Amino acid sequence: MALCARCHEDRKLMAKHDVPVDMVASYRRSFHYKAIRFGGGGKRTAVCSDCHTAHIVLRPGDPRSTIAAANLTKTCGQAKCHAGAGRNFAVSGANHLDLRISQEPVLWFEEKFFLVLTGGTMLMLLVGIVLDVQRKFGWLALARRPLRALAGRLVGLRPALARSGRRGARLARRLLLD
Secondary structure, rough: OHHHHHHOOOOOHHHHOOOOOOOOHHHHOHHHHHHHHHHOOHOOOOOOHHHOOOOOOOOOOOOOOOOOOOHHHHHOOOOOOOOOOHHHHHHOOOOOHHHHHHHHHHHHHHHHHHHHHHHHHHHHHHHHHHHHHHHHHHHHHHHHHHHHHHHHHHHHHHHHHHHHHHHHHHHHHHHHHH
């Protein structure tokens, strides 16, 4: 993968050949890369050359390409990869999901919906935990007493601050520290 990434991360070179520059970043978010990175897949995990081949590099639109729409099922369904993989599996775009999302707006909305749904669920669970702790231990009631006392002192401090000079400062200090 490092060999492929060296060129595919070069924005100038990819622009010169009209190739999307986010291929490597997109692959790094895929399950295959995570399996390599975190040790789950070892040598059985797909790298660039497993899908794109190393010697016959063709554009996805070329019918001879291993990543052409008509060939994806065969490419993904290799015995050493996902034997028996069907068409839906092959065209899911799981390897370069970022690129797939940028091409299809429905996927962008779906991703955002699930982010909001997940975040909202986590937030509601957190609120539930906080309310449960409050009910069991009553920490909000405990916090009210010192706040009321502080508020009372601040109200008593107002006339002292209105007076000028050292006498007003001494009175304010006595009200706060007593």
